[in-house]
Amino acid sequence: MSTATTPSADPVELSKGAASSAAGQSWWQRDSADSAKRNLALIGVLVLLLVIGAWTRSDIFLDIDRLWSNELTVLTQASSIGVIVVGMTFVMISGGIDLSVGALLALASVWCTTVATQDLGPAAMVFTALAVGAIAGLVNGGLIAYGKLVPFIATLAMMLSARGLAQNISGSHTQITADPFIKSLAGDRLFGVPYMVIIFVVVTALGWVLLNRTTFGRRTIAIGGNAEAARLAGINVRLQTLLLYVLSGLCCGIAALMVVSQTTSGSNTHGDLYELSAIAAAIIGGTALTGGRGTIVGSLLGVLIFTQITNLFIVNNLQLDIQRIINGGIIVAAVLIQQFRVGSFFRTRFNK
Amino acid sequence: MSASSADMSRRKLLLGGAAVGAGVLLAGCTSNDTKDGDAGTNTKENTAASQAPGKAVTIGFSAPAADHGWIGAITANAKAQAAKFSDVTLKVVDAGKDAPAQIAALETLIGSKPDAIVLLPQDGAQLTAIGKKATDAGIIVINLDREFSDSAASFSLIKGDNYGMGIAAGKFIGEKLKGKTDAVIGEIPGIDELQLTKDRSKGFADALKTYGLTVKHRVAAGFTVESGQKAAANLLQAAPKLDAVWNHDDDQGVGVLAAIQQAGRKEFFMVGGAGSRDAMDHIKAGDTVLTCTVTYPPSMASSAIILARLAAQGKGMGDLVELQVPKLIVLQSETITKDNVDKYLPLGFKS
Numbered sequence: 001m002s003t004a005t006t007p008s009a010d011p012v013e014l015s016k017g018a019a020s021s022a023a024g025q026s027w028w029q030r031d032s033a034d035s036a037k038r039n040l041a042l043i044g045v046l047v048l049l050l051v052i053g054a055w056t057r058s059d060i061f062l063d064i065d066r067l068w069s070n071e072l073t074v075l076t077q078a079s080s081i082g083v084i085v086v087g088m089t090f091v092m093i094s095g096g097i098d099l100s101v102g103a104l105l106a107l108a109s110v111w112c113t114t115v116a117t118q119d120l121g122p123a124a125m126v127f128t129a130l131a132v133g134a135i136a137g138l139v140n141g142g143l144i145a146y147g148k149l150v151p152f153i154a155t156l157a158m159m160l161s162a163r164g165l166a167q168n169i170s171g172s173h174t175q176i177t178a179d180p181f182i183k184s185l186a187g188d189r190l191f192g193v194p195y196m197v198i199i200f201v202v203v204t205a206l207g208w209v210l211l212n213r214t215t216f217g218r219r220t221i222a223i224g225g226n227a228e229a230a231r232l233a234g235i236n237v238r239l240q241t242l243l244l245y246v247l248s249g250l251c252c253g254i255a256a257l258m259v260v261s262q263t264t265s266g267s268n269t270h271g272d273l274y275e276l277s278a279i280a281a282a283i284i285g286g287t288a289l290t291g292g293r294g295t296i297v298g299s300l301l302g303v304l305i306f307t308q309i310t311n312l313f314i315v316n317n318l319q320l321d322i323q324r325i326i327n328g329g330i331i332v333a334a335v336l337i338q339q340f341r342v343g344s345f346f347r348t349r350f351n352k
Numbered sequence: 353m354s355a356s357s358a359d360m361s362r363r364k365l366l367l368g369g370a371a372v373g374a375g376v377l378l379a380g381c382t383s384n385d386t387k388d389g390d391a392g393t394n395t396k397e398n399t400a401a402s403q404a405p406g407k408a409v410t411i412g413f414s415a416p417a418a419d420h421g422w423i424g425a426i427t428a429n430a431k432a433q434a435a436k437f438s439d440v441t442l443k444v445v446d447a448g449k450d451a452p453a454q455i456a457a458l459e460t461l462i463g464s465k466p467d468a469i470v471l472l473p474q475d476g477a478q479l480t481a482i483g484k485k486a487t488d489a490g491i492i493v494i495n496l497d498r499e500f501s502d503s504a505a506s507f508s509l510i511k512g513d514n515y516g517m518g519i520a521a522g523k524f525i526g527e528k529l530k531g532k533t534d535a536v537i538g539e540i541p542g543i544d545e546l547q548l549t550k551d552r553s554k555g556f557a558d559a560l561k562t563y564g565l566t567v568k569h570r571v572a573a574g575f576t577v578e579s580g581q582k583a584a585a586n587l588l589q590a591a592p593k594l595d596a597v598w599n600h601d602d603d604q605g606v607g608v609l610a611a612i613q614q615a616g617r618k619e620f621f622m623v624g625g626a627g628s629r630d631a632m633d634h635i636k637a638g639d640t641v642l643t644c645t646v647t648y649p650p651s652m653a654s655s656a657i658i659l660a661r662l663a664a665q666g667k668g669m670g671d672l673v674e675l676q677v678p679k680l681i682v683l684q685s686e687t688i689t690k691d692n693v694d695k696y697l698p699l700g701f702k703s
Contacts, residue, residue, distance in 0.1 A: 057590075060589070060590075066589075066592065069589065070589045073585050073586065073588075073589045076585065077582055077585060077586070167418075167419075171418075171424065172417075172418035172419060172420065172421075172423075172424045173421060173424060173702055173703060174420070174421055174577055174603060174606055174630075174703040176606060176630060176703065186610070186614050187613065187614050194614075259578060262578075262581050262607075262610060262611075262614070263577040263578050263580075263581045263606060263607040263610050264606065264607075264609075264610040265577050265606050265607070265610075265703075267576065267577050267578070268419075269419060269420060269576035269577065269578065270576070270577070270578050271578070272574070272576060272578070272579075310582075310586070311586055311589070314571050314583070314586035314587065314589075314590055315586065315589060315590040316590075317568075317569055317570060317571075317590065319544065319572070320544070320572060321544075
């Protein structure tokens, strides 16, 4: 976070005092509007991408039926990584990081599609995926909160071991499932909206409520802002940290089910580089690597921007190497803009 | 004098004997009948010899860690084939994650002096030097699939035909869409940066060109199920109507087929690649758009073990005449459709 924005931008300090001191100022002048402004900018980028789409492939983007169908595909493609980003955002706001998300997804996908699990039926598959994710998250959290390991190292170790275990269980084979319930999750729709998108929206909404409307969310932000101050304020930092990694693992379990359903298989190659995509999406969404700042909506927009770019490239039949360059540029641009413009630019301009 | 005359007579006797001998020899030489009348043609002896147990040999085997079905099948096939020979001991060494790791593993293997090494390199060019080193140490090196940059580094090379695979897929699609020059053809390759992908795509484009067809939509996946699903889902949005799709790899094909089913599309037909068991089952059942697959058979690992055994025992190949195994074997890319799928089912590998 830039020093110009000052800690008062932290939602945790949006207590009565901060709110009253902000009273009487215009919406733009309030620090709390920072994240809203940021998100508006991200929505602007999304609109810009759609305009580019309309310009390059008018047959898709200006035809309401095809646009609907295309955007549902974008949302579906964003769904599994989007669920993971919700968990990642919580972890990053608390000042941590979870590098193991892709590997946990792979492990959960493999574990829930073994012959033994499939024999027990779809309920067992769902339970296994969620349990494997949550338990692996518990191990991450335990090592970090009680073992005093740095999150980067603990989750890096988990990334390697979980991927290895997934390989070991599956024998590097693709475990195909023909379970009708699991397949229907990706194939069926509710009121014309794929279940994948519905799960994505529900998880995101729950994440938003958890972060913004519960003490769990407030504690998370407090830890990320200043862990020592949070501890002195009576927050059980260790327990909170542990729970955050369990939450991230649980999100990986949900995402694993979604990927299994979409690909009709479990595989140790699932979730490849998801950790980087998730971190990148959270960062352009305004989540600080140092913790204390971040929003679910911002991260969600980050995911959608990346997915929409991929879609734009493919519908225009372009190769993906240039896209990687652009993605890198977007991350840098987004962070630069957040540091210099949203903080200081608006203040000097409108707050003279 | 007597000594000299005796000498003479002995000399005469020798000369005479030699002359008679030569005469007999010459007389014998007038005949054009040969005892081995089928010289230069296949000999049953070669076939029998190649199968008969020979001296016990140790074969080292190194291939990249199995990260997907095809590579997994390579190692599994090599092990299964070696187990069939009573005179072969197989030593599988872990190839690690990249070329340097594989080189390190091979250094150790060479030190243990096996009779032969079957090597599927992480990268042909980077492993050439170690192949040369093994060859120089008197070890028979069979280069499997990914080619060394120097052919002297191996005793023999056996590989698949990526360009031919593209040709086979292009021919199948071309025959089906003959005359329909406005046909919309999609292509889902694997990792685009790899030379094998470039070769496959070139073969595909070249074959289609002879029918006046071109690829309209091309989205690269990454040989994984998930990447196949994502690539196909986006491709189907880009092309509201398709006539044919070639998916380079049956492993990623699981995801490609899932995406096609989720989109409810069936107006086109699809050709797969490699020849997995799952793809063959779908072709046989006719329950998806997948109607054909062109092979890139992992059974080549079994053949490589056979070659290594023969070469190490100093034998030639059965059914061939030569007393050594061939220097280069390029496998056909075969086209599997519903008509011949039963024949290929036993060769289908598990994704």
